[in-house]
Amino acid sequence: MNKPSRRSRGTTTIEDVARAAGVSAMTVSRVINGGQNVRESTRNAVLEAVKTLNYSPNTAARSLAAGEATHIGMLYANPSAAYLSQFLIGALHAARRAGCHLVIESCESEDADEQAEVTRRFATSDVEGVVLPPPLSESQPIIAELAAIGIPVVTVAMGSPQEDSLNVRIDDFAAAAEMTRYLLSLGHRSIGFIKGHPNHIASHDRARGFAAALREYGVDPDEAPMEQGYFTYRSGLAASERLLSRPKPPSAIFASNDDMAAAAISVAHRRGLTVPGDLSVVGFDDTSLATTVWPELTTVKQPISAMAEAALELLLADLRGRRSGTGRHFAERVLEHELIVRESSSAPGTLWVGRSRRSRTAPVHTADVS
Amino acid sequence: MNKPSRRSRGTTTIEDVARAAGVSAMTVSRVINGGQNVRESTRNAVLEAVKTLNYSPNTAARSLAAGEATHIGMLYANPSAAYLSQFLIGALHAARRAGCHLVIESCESEDADEQAEVTRRFATSDVEGVVLPPPLSESQPIIAELAAIGIPVVTVAMGSPQEDSLNVRIDDFAAAAEMTRYLLSLGHRSIGFIKGHPNHIASHDRARGFAAALREYGVDPDEAPMEQGYFTYRSGLAASERLLSRPKPPSAIFASNDDMAAAAISVAHRRGLTVPGDLSVVGFDDTSLATTVWPELTTVKQPISAMAEAALELLLADLRGRRSGTGRHFAERVLEHELIVRESSSAPGTLWVGRSRRSRTAPVHTADVS
DNA sequence: ACCCGCCCCGTTAGCGCTAACAGTAGCACC
DNA sequence: GGTGCTACTGTTAGCGCTAACGGGGCGGGT
Numbered sequence: 077m078n079k080p081s082r083r084s085r086g087t088t089t090i091e092d093v094a095r096a097a098g099v100s101a102m103t104v105s106r107v108i109n110g111g112q113n114v115r116e117s118t119r120n121a122v123l124e125a126v127k128t129l130n131y132s133p134n135t136a137a138r139s140l141a142a143g144e145a146t147h148i149g150m151l152y153a154n155p156s157a158a159y160l161s162q163f164l165i166g167a168l169h170a171a172r173r174a175g176c177h178l179v180i181e182s183c184e185s186e187d188a189d190e191q192a193e194v195t196r197r198f199a200t201s202d203v204e205g206v207v208l209p210p211p212l213s214e215s216q217p218i219i220a221e222l223a224a225i226g227i228p229v230v231t232v233a234m235g236s237p238q239e240d241s242l243n244v245r246i247d248d249f250a251a252a253a254e255m256t257r258y259l260l261s262l263g264h265r266s267i268g269f270i271k272g273h274p275n276h277i278a279s280h281d282r283a284r285g286f287a288a289a290l291r292e293y294g295v296d297p298d299e300a301p302m303e304q305g306y307f308t309y310r311s312g313l314a315a316s317e318r319l320l321s322r323p324k325p326p327s328a329i330f331a332s333n334d335d336m337a338a339a340a341i342s343v344a345h346r347r348g349l350t351v352p353g354d355l356s357v358v359g360f361d362d363t364s365l366a367t368t369v370w371p372e373l374t375t376v377k378q379p380i381s382a383m384a385e386a387a388l389e390l391l392l393a394d395l396r397g398r399r400s401g402t403g404r405h406f407a408e409r410v411l412e413h414e415l416i417v418r419e420s421s422s423a424p425g426t427l428w429v430g431r432s433r434r435s436r437t438a439p440v441h442t443a444d445v446s
Numbered sequence: 447m448n449k450p451s452r453r454s455r456g457t458t459t460i461e462d463v464a465r466a467a468g469v470s471a472m473t474v475s476r477v478i479n480g481g482q483n484v485r486e487s488t489r490n491a492v493l494e495a496v497k498t499l500n501y502s503p504n505t506a507a508r509s510l511a512a513g514e515a516t517h518i519g520m521l522y523a524n525p526s527a528a529y530l531s532q533f534l535i536g537a538l539h540a541a542r543r544a545g546c547h548l549v550i551e552s553c554e555s556e557d558a559d560e561q562a563e564v565t566r567r568f569a570t571s572d573v574e575g576v577v578l579p580p581p582l583s584e585s586q587p588i589i590a591e592l593a594a595i596g597i598p599v600v601t602v603a604m605g606s607p608q609e610d611s612l613n614v615r616i617d618d619f620a621a622a623a624e625m626t627r628y629l630l631s632l633g634h635r636s637i638g639f640i641k642g643h644p645n646h647i648a649s650h651d652r653a654r655g656f657a658a659a660l661r662e663y664g665v666d667p668d669e670a671p672m673e674q675g676y677f678t679y680r681s682g683l684a685a686s687e688r689l690l691s692r693p694k695p696p697s698a699i700f701a702s703n704d705d706m707a708a709a710a711i712s713v714a715h716r717r718g719l720t721v722p723g724d725l726s727v728v729g730f731d732d733t734s735l736a737t738t739v740w741p742e743l744t745t746v747k748q749p750i751s752a753m754a755e756a757a758l759e760l761l762l763a764d765l766r767g768r769r770s771g772t773g774r775h776f777a778e779r780v781l782e783h784e785l786i787v788r789e790s791s792s793a794p795g796t797l798w799v800g801r802s803r804r805s806r807t808a809p810v811h812t813a814d815v816s
Numbered sequence: 817a818c819c820c821g822c823c824c825c826g827t828t829a830g831c832g833c834t835a836a837c838a839g840t841a842g843c844a845c846c
Numbered sequence: 847g848g849t850g851c852t853a854c855t856g857t858t859a860g861c862g863c864t865a866a867c868g869g870g871g872c873g874g875g876t
Contacts, residue, residue, distance in 0.1 A: 089862055100826050105864060113824055132572055135547070136516050137862035140506040140831050157734040161531035164538075168550050177505070177547060180538050202502055309738045335738065342740075345716045364527040368679040368705065459832055470856050475834060483854055507832035510861050 088129045096125035108133060135175035145395045148388060149203030150180045151195065153212050156335060158363035159380060163209050163232075166384030174392050179203055188217040195221040205391045208232065209384070213243075214276055228398070230391040232383055233278060242394060243408045244387045248278045251376045251413040252285030255330060255358055258374075258415060260293045262423045264328040264356065268319040270305040270312060270340070272332035282332050282360065301326050305336045312336025316343040320355075327355065327424040334359035338369045341420065352422040362416055371419035379411050386411060458499045466495035478503060505545030515765045518758060519573030520550045521565065523582050526705060528733035529750060533579050533602075536754030544762050549573055558587040565591040575761045578602065579754070583613075584646055598768070600761040602753055603648055612764060613778045614757045618648045621746045621783040622655030625700060625728055628744075628785060630663045632793045634698040634726065638689040640675040640682060640710070642702035652702050652730065671696050675706045682706025686713040690725075697725065697794040704729035708739045711790065722792040732786055741789035749781050756781060 094101040099118060106114050107122040114122075125131070139146045150167060152160060164180075171178045179202065183194045195218045199206065205228045212218055213231035222229045230242035259267050269286050272279030287297035301322055303315035312331060316339055319329060331337035337359030344355045351357055351371055359366060362377035386409050393407075464471040469488060476484050477492040484492075495501070509516045520537060522530060534550075541548045549572065553564045565588045569576065575598045582588055583601035592599045600612035629637055639656050642649030657667035671692055673685035682701060686709055689699060701707035707729030714725045721727055721741055729736060732747035756779050763777075 087862090090864095091862080101862090102827080102864075103825060106825085109864090113822095115824065118824085130570075134510070134516075134862050136506045136510040137831090138864075140504070140510055140833085140861090141863040142865080143831065146504075146506050156527075157531045158527035161527045161534060164531060164534045165550060165552075168534075168548060172547065172549050175547075177542065177545075178538060179542050180535060182535075200500075310740065313740060342712060342715065345712065370680060370683060457832090460834095461832080471832090472834075472857080473855060476855085479834090483852095485854065488854085504832050507861090508834075510831090510863085511833040512835080513861065 087134070088131045090131070090133065093122065093125045093129055093131050096129060097121045139175060143399075145174075145176055145204040145392060147177045147179050147203045148391060149198055149206040150178060150209070151183050151198060151206060151212055151218065152180060152209055153183050156333075156361075156363050156365070158365060159209075159361065162363075162380035163384045166381030167207065167388055169381070170385040170388035174388065176392070183212060183218070191215060191217045192221045196225070199225045199227050203227070205229070205395055207384070207387050207391060208234075209387075210234070210278070211273070211276065228391060228394050230387045230394075232387050233378075240406050242387075242390045242406065244383050244390065244411065245278075245408070246378055246383070246411055246413045248281035249285040249288070251415075252282040252330075252360070253289040254285075254413075254415055255360070255376055256286045256289035257292070258417070259328050259330065259356065259358065259421065260289065260295070262328075262356070262421065264326075264424050265293075265295060266301070266324065266326040266328075268301040268303070268326035268329040270303050270315045270319070270329065270331040270336050273306045274304070276307075279332060286330060305332060307333050307335060309335045309339045312339030313343055316340040320344070320347060320349075325355075328421070329355065329357050331357070331359050334361045334363045334366045334373055334375055337373050337375070337420075338365050341369055341371075341373075352420050356421040356424070358421050362414075366416075366418070374418045374421040375416050377414040377416045379413070383411055457504070458501045460501070460503065463492065463495045463499055463501050466499060467491045509545055513769070515544075515546055515574040515762060517547045517549050517573045518575050518577060518761065519568055520548060520577040520579070521553050521568060521582055521588065522550060522579055523553050525580060526703075526731075526733050526735070528735060529579075529731065532733075532750035533754045536751030537577065537758055539751070540755040540758035544758065546762070553582060553588070561585060561587045562591045566595070569595045569597050573597070575599070575765055577754070577757050577761060578604075579757075580604070580648070581643070581646065598761060598764050600757045600764075602757050603748075610776050612757075612760045612776065614753050614760065614781065615648075615778070616748055616753070616781050616783045618651035619655040619658070621785075622652040622700075622730070623659040624655075624783075624785055625730070625744075625746055626656045626659035627662070628787070629698050629700065629726065629728065629791065630659065630665070632698075632726070632791065634696075634794050635663075635665060636671070636694065636696040636698075638671040638673070638696035638699040640673055640685045640689070640699065640701040640706050643676045644674070646677075649702060656700060675702060677703050677705060679705045679709045682709030683713055686710040690714070690717060690719075695725075698791070699725065699727050701727070701729050704731045704733045704736045704743055704745055707743055707745070707790070708735050711739055711741075711743075722790055726791040726794070728791050736786075736788070744788045744791040745786050747784040747786045749783070753781055 090101045090104050094104045097104065099122060103114060103118060104122050107119050111119060138144070148171065167178055181198050183191055185191055185194065199222060206222055208218065208229055208231045210233045213234040219229060228242070230244065233245050234243050256267065269283065271283055290297045290300060301319055303318050305311045305315045312335060315336065316329065319326060320343060329340045331340055337357050340357045341351050344351050344357065349355050357373065359373045359375040362375045366373035366375045390407055390409065460471045460474050464474045467474065469492060473484065473488060474492050477489050481489060518541065537548055551568050553561055555561055555564065569592060576592055578588065578599055578601045580603045583604040589599060598612070600614065602614050604613050604615060626637065639653065641653050660667045660670060671689055673688050675681040675685045682705060685706065686699065689696060690713060699710045701710055707727050710727045711721050714721050714727065719725045727743070729743045729745040732745045736743035736745045760777055760779060
């Protein structure tokens with residue numbers, strides 16, 4: 077006679093699996109996590125039972141019993157929407173795998189005290205670790221506050237990580253250099269550069285990568301037309317205007333992100349320049365904006381979702397380490413970027429024949445309906 | 447002598463609160479959720495204790511004990527990134543409040559069989575309910591598959607909800623009419639309309655609202671210049687080209703979403719038209735694109751985050767209802783929209799004096815650096 | 817032969833919370 | 847004074863899982 081149990085939801089539990097495999101629940105548990113000290117044959121039997129019963133462990137029970145981290149916080153502040161959604165998707169996938177909740181909060185203020193205040197309220201609520209995507213990953217007030225409270229943090233895309241912190245990033249220097257080399261190999265020698273927000277270390281890395289690649293090709297970086305931008309579309313408009321108003325306008329523009337590159341295209345069109353015929357434009361990030369504008373942007377793809385996943389994994393590993401006493405792993409992970417060549421870049425050939433007024437007649441897009 | 451308890455995490459539990467308030471844990475539980483049949487004085491004592499101890503219930507334990515829904519699924523398919531991130535933020539907030547996990551999966555395929563396949567795999571994994579934001583909220587294959595499996599669904603922004611389903615939306619008809627009235631009140635009489643994707647019921651609602659408002663002002667909707675769009679930037683480019691190539695081009699363009707409105711601005715600029723001087727352009731959705739472009743878009747704001755929260759609440763209420771046997775509430779919730787007037791619209795006055803070639807000189811944006 | 821240690825597996829006791837089921841008091845009503 | 851009812855609160859027994867420990871079996875060292 078089986079006890080009918082107070083409230084039986086039809087779900088299959090670890091007990092069911094244990095019965096089916098002819099072992100105890102504990103052994104099933106061992107097989108599922110880690111799985112050390114279990115004979116190969118037993119493990120297979122359990123795995124078999126898991127598969128046939130289509131068992132998946134109850135995360136609530138698991139984290140309750142194990143006392144695991146259940147709430148990971150994420151503080152964000154108005155990056156591009158495309159970046160944020162990609163990031164959230166990655167973070168959610170990692171959270172699901174780990175069986176932890178993702179708690180998000182926005183922190184739009186620029187004021188240090190206010191940032192600290194928001195952070196404190198956030199941190200003391202419930203979360204056991206915090207993920208900081210850019211641009212907040214560069215915010216000292218927040219990082220300091222979190223450190224004071226004693227909550228582990230993982231930063232994403234931070235240029236100069238502390239020695240004792242967790243960080244995930246790509247190699248901005250190498251990526252920018254790669255993109256620059258690509259433009260140089262097309263034949264461009266006068267390349268305008270729109271810098272990113274000066275507060276971000278990544279901005280400087282990208283600028284340095286740009287300069288380094290120029291030098292490889294024997295071009296003096298100090299002569300290169302360069303304008304300050306702030307990662308916004310608006311700042312890109314202004315910078316592009318200045319770039320193209322120069323006595324000798326560049327044949328290509330390398331913007332430090334896609335928003336500013338899109339702005340450069342817009343300015344070029346307004347001036348009657350075709351892209352890429354009269355002007356090549358390339359960006360950075362490969363956000364969705366890169367494929368919405370026409371022509372689609374050549375850009376550097378950051379694996380945003382993967383970076384978010386990596387960040388969560390790093391954080392959870394650290395948390396586990398802290399709990400079990402096994403030292404913490406101060407880690408940095410550098411993920412691979414990728415150069416995405418699309419339609420906004422080409423050899424500067426048409427520059428010499430086509431910088432005419434002909435290009436003023438707007439192209440009619442009959443084929444780009446869908 | 448207090449039992450040292452196997453592994454004590456320093457967290458305050460419901461027991462601590464009960465002791466502090468001089469009641470049993472059960473009473474504390476009652477106060478926290480629902481709170482019926484508790485004397486006012488007891489309730490206050492408990493609330494007091496909760497506050498002083500800074501207690502927050504352990505969601506893992508709660509959902510384990512109550513057998514509540516723990517995993518809510520969300521199937522998405524490439525809406526605009528801005529929409530998705532807003533939606534995710536709202537959904538995550540609601541999920542946090544309810545203490546449930548948000549499980550997301552993408553379903554990019556257009557093929558019915560493939561959609562069903564993805565849905566099946568998704569649904570049989572773990573989730574107890576599914577949220578369907580647009581454009582998937584209109585996908586019959588997915589809805590049918592979910593119904594077959596018996597998983598409750600809440601659709602968002604679906605035009606024609608079934609009688610027995612959960613749906614959250616805004617009043618697209620009213621919103622479009624409102625926007626049209628606004629343009630009419632500015633003096634526009636020739637308003638070009640770019641329709642949305644014909645598969646979306648909301649597209650038709652918006653077109654109907656547009657027509658209805660025209661009629662109020664004695665303008666014949668059948669005479670109004672109208673072009674088909676598909677919610678994409680590219681389709682907006684083509685539609686705008688056609689609209690502005692007409693013998694008598696309109697003085698304003700109402701695009702069914704922001705992406706297409708942004709495209710309209712781009713086309714206008716390429717043609718040497720100033721916005722809003724020569725052409726007013728308005729959009730729909732108030733995605734981040736609306737404030738990215740220059741000039742910033744007049745548009746209709748959908749409370750996207752709030753809609754996501756409402757969707758989750760509806761779904762969870764339904765789930766609770768099913769579990770407790772209390773009938774399900776087939777509900778639809780219509781949230782408030784808002785007309786956001788920005789810089790892309792104005793009276794058509796300048797049309798008569800300024801449709802000249804003068805406007806070709808691109809404006810220089812010295813002030814929009816930040 | 818004995819002990820020690822290792823591998824493998826089961827048993828016990830909760831993790832923090834809540835459903836279900838008692839009570840216990842207080843009031844009304846015949 | 848009993849009976850019935852309502853309003854409130856406590857007790858018991860788990861939800862599904864895992865930490866901690868215990869114990870049997872087996873090999874190798876002394």
